[in-house]
Amino acid sequence: MAHVFVAGSDRPEKTVIRAGFMPLTDCASLVMASVLGLDDKYGIKLELSRQHSWSGMRDRLLQGEIDAAHVLYGLLYGVENGIGGAATRMAVLMNLSRNGQAVTLSRALARQGVTDLGTLAAAMRKNMRRFTFAHTFPTGNHAMFLYYWLAAGGIDPVRDAQLVTVPPSQMAVNLAAGHMDGFCAGEPWSARAQLDGSGFTAATSQDIWPDHPGKALGTTAAFADAHPHACRALVAAVLEAGRWLDESRAHRDAAAEILSSPAYVNADRRAIAVRLHGEYDNGLGRRWIEPDPLRFYAGGDACFPYLSDGMWFMTQHRRWGLLRDDVDYAAVAARVNRVGLYREAAVLSGTPAPANLLRRSVLMDGKVWDGTDPEAYVSSFPIRHVALAGV
Amino acid sequence: MLLPNISVAGPELACLLGMKPPSKVQRTLRIVVVNTVPGHAADAAALAAQARRNTALRIGLLESGYDIVASLPADIFLPERIAQIQPDMIIIDSESDARDVLEHIVIATRDEPRPIVLFTDDQTPSSMDAAIDAGVSAYIVAGLQAERVKPVLDVALMRFRREQKLMGELSDTRRQLADRKLIERAKGLLMARNKLTEEEAYQRLRSMAMNKKLRLADVAQRILDVEDLLG
Numbered sequence: 084m085a086h087v088f089v090a091g092s093d094r095p096e097k098t099v100i101r102a103g104f105m106p107l108t109d110c111a112s113l114v115m116a117s118v119l120g121l122d123d124k125y126g127i128k129l130e131l132s133r134q135h136s137w138s139g140m141r142d143r144l145l146q147g148e149i150d151a152a153h154v155l156y157g158l159l160y161g162v163e164n165g166i167g168g169a170a171t172r173m174a175v176l177m178n179l180s181r182n183g184q185a186v187t188l189s190r191a192l193a194r195q196g197v198t199d200l201g202t203l204a205a206a207m208r209k210n211m212r213r214f215t216f217a218h219t220f221p222t223g224n225h226a227m228f229l230y231y232w233l234a235a236g237g238i239d240p241v242r243d244a245q246l247v248t249v250p251p252s253q254m255a256v257n258l259a260a261g262h263m264d265g266f267c268a269g270e271p272w273s274a275r276a277q278l279d280g281s282g283f284t285a286a287t288s289q290d291i292w293p294d295h296p297g298k299a300l301g302t303t304a305a306f307a308d309a310h311p312h313a314c315r316a317l318v319a320a321v322l323e324a325g326r327w328l329d330e331s332r333a334h335r336d337a338a339a340e341i342l343s344s345p346a347y348v349n350a351d352r353r354a355i356a357v358r359l360h361g362e363y364d365n366g367l368g369r370r371w372i373e374p375d376p377l378r379f380y381a382g383g384d385a386c387f388p389y390l391s392d393g394m395w396f397m398t399q400h401r402r403w404g405l406l407r408d409d410v411d412y413a414a415v416a417a418r419v420n421r422v423g424l425y426r427e428a429a430v431l432s433g434t435p436a437p438a439n440l441l442r443r444s445v446l447m448d449g450k451v452w453d454g455t456d457p458e459a460y461v462s463s464f465p466i467r468h469v470a471l472a473g474v
Numbered sequence: 475m476l477l478p479n480i481s482v483a484g485p486e487l488a489c490l491l492g493m494k495p496p497s498k499v500q501r502t503l504r505i506v507v508v509n510t511v512p513g514h515a516a517d518a519a520a521l522a523a524q525a526r527r528n529t530a531l532r533i534g535l536l537e538s539g540y541d542i543v544a545s546l547p548a549d550i551f552l553p554e555r556i557a558q559i560q561p562d563m564i565i566i567d568s569e570s571d572a573r574d575v576l577e578h579i580v581i582a583t584r585d586e587p588r589p590i591v592l593f594t595d596d597q598t599p600s601s602m603d604a605a606i607d608a609g610v611s612a613y614i615v616a617g618l619q620a621e622r623v624k625p626v627l628d629v630a631l632m633r634f635r636r637e638q639k640l641m642g643e644l645s646d647t648r649r650q651l652a653d654r655k656l657i658e659r660a661k662g663l664l665m666a667r668n669k670l671t672e673e674e675a676y677q678r679l680r681s682m683a684m685n686k687k688l689r690l691a692d693v694a695q696r697i698l699d700v701e702d703l704l705g
Contacts, residue, residue, distance in 0.1 A: 135569045135570065135571045135573070136570065136571050136572070136573035136574045136577075137574050137577070138573040138574050138576070138577040139568060139569065139573055166581060167577065167580050167581035167584055168580070217550075219574065220574050220577065220578075221577060221578050221581045221582070222581070247550060247553065247575075247578065248574050248575050248577065248578035249550055249575065250571035250572065250574060250575070252571065253549075253550070253571075257549075257550050262550045262551075263550065405581070
């Protein structure tokens, strides 16, 4: 394989890059960059290590035990703004994926006639007990999507429900045991709950926010500042892996086979493959081909670290009181998301990159988010808890 | 919310019983150990290593004179149980996937005195003192030989007491501020109602407080309550 970038002034400051990942389908581009040897092509060597918790991943990043991570976009912004701990400057090198998460509700609810958000809201109004919903990390993507979804249905997630954090691999078993009513998590754990009959897919994350950002390739600001060449090489390698994944069904099948092994996701190959192909079955008899399932490239657009994406997580942290005060949303996103570095890596890997730093999104409730007025966006939500101390 | 308000029940109780003031009460650390549910990928060797670690930890704690209040499974009920037990310290394997559950507790109780979370790890050497100085509420215990446990807990205990003291000071400051606001509002009310100067209004509040043997803020609160009631 041709070595694109190994010598001269752009030589990576560090050739061995230790990268953490969580056992989720959307770690695919990071894993495949290593498996396909794309790291080598750009003059680095990826050393992947599977992590057991987002907290552990964060601590290892902060302590320098790993250099980069496949990590919840929202978590990085939580650390940046010191939510629940000391603030540490972080960096988003690129977006690793878009779409392909889901909200799953229990089979027991389905038996009571709950099939979607509307019927869930009605059941919650009728029922005296407090419903319990799980997500994967307090400041993370799944928490923010779950809150958004519930609130869009007129359910105040903080007042009307109990919210808990549960490791994704334990979601299905807790749902089956009746310990909770629903959860929002990444794949293959939603597909697993549907396949084993413990739950049904009430909404995909792309229903909540079409083409939403997913996991970020994150590191600390200190690492990004000290290793721009290594970071550029890393992003270029992962971009190329993302392009490979989106290229063909055969490639995704191969990836599903590799990911299913104990070293990576350690789950049933089929549970990984179906939704990777966009072949959805909600568990209530509805089957469809998702036009925009989990994507790792989408012509490069899925990977661009739009500042408006980073700002969105901060607006939701603010909405639910995780952020006590407004921050300078635009300035924080501009320093965290390393757009300049990304553009260089995009050129290096032949990836098209948009000119705009902000993009326009229309979420499930019809609200437009374009990154222009974050304070007004936060205040525009009828259900919000800006003065709340916790989650 | 289900998450714990981890408060200092001990000293409060001591006060009620007319014992020493809270700051002088020395109480033992309430320690909870979270047992990791073995991951689906865990092999026999990993399980055995974990069992060894847990045993070493328990022996170490007992030998150092620390008591384990409870040993909890890392399941969905963990937050509730922690809320009930209100431990000062939680010990969990650094590789446990239940760490995110504890993170939820840490974020939800960020304004309260909260437990220190200790991680146990076979591989990661880490400077505990530096971590504590940096203000993190978590650090790694390397090795977990019995002799390593005591110094770690001693430092943790020191930090625990310092935090308790800071929390106490913070709530004192908050109460003083709230008191001042009450007094200002009551003074304003008296001035408007009775056409008093600020000094006169204050003197009236003060003499009422002395006559009734109440705190100035309590008198102010009563005046405001009456105003609320009568409009």
